[in-house]
Amino acid sequence: MLEALRMFYAPWICWISPFIGSILSLFIGGEEDVKLKGTIASIFTGVSWIMALLMLPDIFKPRLRDIWVGWITLPYGEPVKAGVLLDPLSIILANIVSFISLLVLIYSIKYMEGEYGQARYWCLMSLFVGGMLLLVLADNFILFFIGWKIVGFCSYALIGHYYRDEKKYWIGGPPPHPFEKPSTCGLKALIVTTFGDVAMLAGILIIYLYAGTFNFQTLFSTTNIWMAKMAANPGIITLTTILLLGGPIAKSAQFPLHVWLPEAMAGPAPVSALIHAATMVKAGVYIVARLFPIFFNGYWVNGFSEAFNFFPIIAVLGALTAFITATDAMVSLELKKILAYSTMSQIGYMMLALGAAGMSINATITGYVGGLYHLLSHALFKAALFLCAGLVIHVTGSIYIHEKGLSRKYLPMTWIFMWFSALSLAGVPPFSGFWSKDEILTACINAGQYGLFLAALLTAGITCFYSIRMMGYIFYSRSGEVEEVHGEPKLMWIPFGILSSLTLILGLMGYWLEGVLHDIFNEYFTNVLRIPLTALAHTSTSLTQLIVPSSSIIMLLISGVPAYTFYISHKADSWKIVNANTTLRVLHKILWNRWYIDKFYRMTFVRGLHLSRPIVQRYVEDSIDFSLNIGVPKLFAAMYNGLRRIQTGVASINILYILIFLTSMVIVILAVI
C-alpha cells in the first residue's frame, strides 16, 4: 500500500495538492480569516512536501520513471500524454520547492495579519507552489509549459498584491530618485517574462516538428534522429537553442532580460522569498538542467556541432549577469533590492556552472552538480534572508538599509540567523554557500574556461563585500542611535531559523554532500542516460583542488576586510572615498542606475509604445477610416451629383450624348475587328 503510494501516486499528489489547497483557501473562511486560510494552504503544501520526501529514496538508486495518463489527442500524430518524470533532478527540485514553500507559507500566516486581499493571497500562493511543482515534475514540454506560465502569472499577481498602490508600498527612491508602484512592477515582470516565454514556445514547437514528441525522455533517447534532421538545415539548431533559452533567461532574470527582478520585490516579503528561493527564478535553472542532457547528447555523443552553442550561451550570459548584478548590489540602499541583485548574481553562477559543464567533458559532473548544489544552498539562504528582511522591514517600517539602525540586543534571533545566511551568501566556509561556489569555480577550471573562472572569482569577492555592507548598515549603525524594537514572533523566526540552520548544517557536511551528489549524478549520467562519461573524462588534478578554495578564500579576505572597516568598525568612511574620486563617483552613478540597461529599455520600448499610440490612431487608423467610411460615400455622392447635372433635359445635348456614344461604339467595334 505504502509502496504503491510511493511509487505511483506520490508525484501526482505532490503537484495536485497545492492546487486543491488553492481552490479551498479561496472559498473557505472569511475575507479576513488569515489563520484559517493560511492553515489550509500550509497543510496542502505540507502534503506535497511529505510526498516529495517519500520520493527521496529514489535518488540513491537512480533510474528514470515516467508515469503518464492520456491527455490530448491530435489528428495525425502521437497523442500528448500528461505524465510525471522521476529522476534525481526532479526529485531534488521537488523537495527543495515544497519544503521552502511550506516554511514561507507558515511564516506568512503571521506576516499577512491585517493585510487586505487574504483570499487572493492564499489562493495565488498555493497556485504558485502548485505550478512550480507541476513544472518540475512534468514529463513533457506542454505540461511543463503550463506550470511555467502559471508560475509566471502568479508572480505577476503577487508582486502586484498591493494593487491599490498606497504610498507606503512604493519601492525605489530615496528621493530625489523616482519611485515605482506595485501594480507597475507586477506588469513589468509579466511582460518581460512573457517575452521569453513566447520565444521558448516557438523553440518547443520547432523541436516538436522535427522530433514529433514533447516528451523529455523520448527527446533525449531519439536525439540522434531528430537532431540529424535539424542539422540538415544549417542554423536551425542555433535558432532553436536561442529561442528555447529565451524562456529560462527571462524567467531566471539573466542578462539581457533581467530588468524585472529588482522591481519584483514590491510584493509582500514572503512572496519575494518564494520568487527568489523556490518557485520562480529557479524554474529557469531547472529547465536548463533538464535540457542539458539532450544537448549534451547532441554534441558530445552524436557530434552535431551546432548543439554545442547551447553551453557557451548560458555560461557567458550567466557569468555576465553574475558580475553586472553583483556590482549593482554594492551601491543599492534598499534592503530587498540588494537581495534581488544578489539573486540574479547567484542564478548567474548556476547558469555558468551548467554552461561550463557542457563545454568540456572534464567538467560535466562537477559543473552539473555545482549548479544544482548551488541551487539548493541558494534556496536555503536566500529564503532565509528574505524572511529576515521581511521581519526587519516590518519592525522598522523602512525599506532602506541606512535607516535601520537595529541592534542585536532587541532582535537576537534575526541577528544570528541573518548573519548565518549572509555569510553563506558571501561564500564563507563552512557555510553551504562556500562549498557550492567552490564546486562552480572548480568546474570553470576543469572546463578550461579561465576567463569565466576569473569573472566568477571576482564576483565572489563583490558578493562578500555587499553581504557585509548590508549587515553592517542594518545592525552596526554608525550614528549609534539604536532603535528599540520588540517583537520577533515565533511563527516568523522559526521558519527562517530552520532555513539558516540548515545552511550551516549542510555546510558542515558540505564535503560529504558534494561527494554524494557526485555519485548520484555520475550514476545517473552513465547508467541511466548511458552517456559514456568516465571513458572520456579526465579526473581533475589535485592542483585544481588546492587552487580553487585558496584563491576564493583570498578573494573573500581582499573584499571582506575593506567592507568590515567601512561598515562594521567604521574605521573609514566609504562616502568620503567615493566623493573624493571622480572615477569612483561616475562608477557609483553608473552602478546606481543599473548600468543604464533598465533606463535604455524604458526609453526605447515603453516610451516608444506611448509614442506609437497617437501615430497609429491619428495618422494610420483615422486616415484609413476616413477614406473608406467617409471618402468613398463622398465619392459616390459626388458621382451622382455629377450625373444629375448631365441630365439637363435639353434635346440637343441629349442628341450630342447619343452621337458620342455611337462614335465610340464604332471605334470599339473597329478596334476589335
Added chain:
Amino acid sequence: MLVPNPLLQSILIPLIAAIVIAIIGKRVKEVAGWISCASIVYSTIMLILVVVKIWIDQNPIYEEYAWSELAKLKFGLLADGLSLPVALIANLICTACAAYSIPYMRHRIESIYGGDDWGLYRLYFALYTLFVVGFIGISLSTNLVELYLFIELVLIPSYFLLDLFGYSDRHRVAIMCFIWSHIGAALFLIGVVLAYVKTGSFEVSTLSSLTGTYAFLVCFFILIGWLVKTAVFGFHVWAPWVYAEFPTCAAPVVAITAGLGSYVMVRLLIQHMIETFRIFSIPLMVWAVITMIYGAFLTLAQDDVKRLCACSSISQNAYSLLGIASCATLGVAGGIFYSINHLIGKCILFSVAGILVHQTGLRDMRRMGGLASRMPLTAALFVIGAMTLSAIPPLSGFQAEWIMFVGIFRQGFHGSTTGLVIALIGIFATFLTLIYTFWPVKRIFFGPLPNELRNIGRAPYIMTIPLLILAIISLMLGIYPDILMRFLNSAISASQSY
C-alpha cells in the same frame, strides 16, 4: 435519439420564441427577456443532447427537409465534429448575453429614451433571439443558399439593434455595419452563384468537383466575402465602430459572426477546395500577420474600454485566420479552437466593459482606476478574459495557441523560409496580446480609486454569473482540451488529408 429532430428544434424554438416575444412581449415586460433566455437554453440543451450522442458513437447527425422542388433545394442540417462545437459555443455565449441583457437593456433604454419602454424592450429580445437562429443556421446548414439566408438573417438584428440601442453616432454606424456586412455577403453570393452555374447544385459537397480557374474564382469570392466579415487589415475599418457602438450586451454576439467566419472558411474552402485554397495560403498568412500586428498596435492606442475590446477582435480573428491559412491539419484544428477560445474570452471582456459602463457610466480608461476594490469579482473576470486571450494556462487559450502554431510552423518548414519567418513573427505577435490585455487591467482596476468612483457598487449577479460559467468552460477546455479536440479530430480526419 430521445428527442425527435433535435437540430430542427434547436433552430425553430428560438424562431418561434422571437415571434412570441414580438407579439406578447409588451404586456409581459421583463419576462420577455426570460422567454428569450429560456428558448436559447432549450436549443442549447438540444445541441448538448446531440453532442452526447456524437461523443458516444462518433457518427455525424444529418437531418434533411424538403424545401424547394424547383431549384432542387433541400433544407439540410448537419451536426458533425466541426459544426457542433461551433454552434454550441455560439449558443452558450448567446445564453450568457441574454441573461446579461435583462438588467442591462433596462439601463440602456432608460439612458437613451428616458424611462422604461417595454415596447422597445420586447423588440430588443425579439431581434436578439433571431441571432441565435442565424448562428445555429450558419453552423449547421449544408447548402449554400441556406447558408446565405442565415447570414443575411443575422444582418437584420445587427442593423436594428445598433440603430435603436447603440451608443454615440449610432445611426451612421448602423448604416456602416449594414453596408459592410452586405458587401461581404454579396461577394460570398457571387462565389455561390458562380459555383451553381458550373455544378448546377447549391450543395456544399459539390464544391469539391470544381476545378481550374472556376474553382479559383469561387474560392476567391467566398474568401474575400468572409475576410470582410472577419475584418482583416484594410477591411477592418467597420469593426472598431460596430463592436464599440453596439449595445454592450449584444456586442459579443456580433463578434460571433466574425468567429463563424473561420468556421465557414474551414467548412467550405478547407474541407472541399483545399487544392485551390492552397494557392492563397502564403498571401493570406502574410495578410493575417499584418492584421495581427496592426490590430495589436491599434488596440494599444485605445483609451475607450469598448473600443479596446473591439480593436482586439481584429487582431484575435487574424490569429485563427493565420492558423487556417496554414492549411496544415493542426493549424486548422487549432484555428477553430482558437476562434472558440477567442469568442469566450471576448465575451467576458466585452461584458465586463458593459458592466463598467452599467455601474460607472464611464468608457474612458483614463478616468478609471482602482476599481478592483469596489468590484472584485468583475476585476477577476476581466483578468480571466485577459488570460484567455493572452494564452495563459490553465485556461483554453494556451491549448488552442500551441496546437494552432504547430500547424503554422509546419507550413513554415514544409514550405520555405518565408513560412518560417511568418510563423516566428506570428508567434511573437502574441506577445503584444499580453500587453494590450494586461495593461488595461492595471489602468481600470489597479491603482488608487478616483474620488468620483468611491460609491460604485458591485455588479448584479445576473450579469456576472453567466460570465463565470463561460470562464469555467474555458477552464475545462484548458485542462482537458480533448473535450473539443476529439470532435475536431473526428471531423478533420474524416475529410481528406491535407
